[in-house]
Amino acid sequence: MSSTPPKPVRERIIDLAHRWFLDGRRIDMQQLARESGIGRATLYRWWGSREVVIGEVVWRIIAEAIGRVEARDARLSDDPAGRFVRNFGTLAETVRTFEPLTRFVAEDPEYGLRVLTSGYSVVQGRMIDWVASRLTDLPDLDPRIEVRDLAYSIVRVGEAFVWSDIITGDPPQSGKATAMVELLVSAASGRR
Structure with a gap:
């Protein structure tokens, strides 16, 4: 991770991933980026990997x-x-x-x-x-x-x-x- 997202953005992304996890939905970085309104490369830059999310x-x-x-x-x-x-x-x-x-x-x-x-x-x-x-x-x-x-x-x-x-x-x-x-x-x- 070379940078970190602003706190409100970070919370919004983790909130979405959390809902998916609880629902049994796979956390897919491409879909997470799309639904969060950011680029997949940005998501990876902020977290480094799906495992970290x-x-x-x-x-x-x-x-x-x-x-x-x-x-x-x-x-x-x-x-x-x-x-x-x-x-x-x-x-x-x-x-x-x-x-x-x-x-x-x-x-x-x-x-x-x-x-x-x-x-x-x-x-x-x-x-x-x-x-x-x-x-x-x-x-x-x-x-x-x-x-x-x-x-x-x-x-x-x-x-x-x-x-x-x-x-x-x-x-x-x-x-x-x-x-x-x-x-x-x-x-x-x-x-x-």
């Missing part, structure tokens, strides 16, 4: 889910570690059972996982940012632990269990993802 759409879905999950859990506990683990588990289950996402991954598993879990993906990078921001709220986190490394580990463990049917053929196991995240957070907080 879809990643932006998926991140919007996940960010909205994070907002709902955290709002529901805000008053349930004074324990930041417990709240984070609970929210992570609820988010994992929410993502895994959200029909437009599961349909997207099922249609082309390799491509779907690349958009959702690749190190080059906007989705994985922003998930790591979200987890790292919540880990910094933990008062008893071992200061020798690099927060971004722990966040990366947590996100990868979550991906492995949430998408295990695609990765290994085992059924998706959001509960196991939550249990593993709890172990990682407990160990990092000295609560073993």
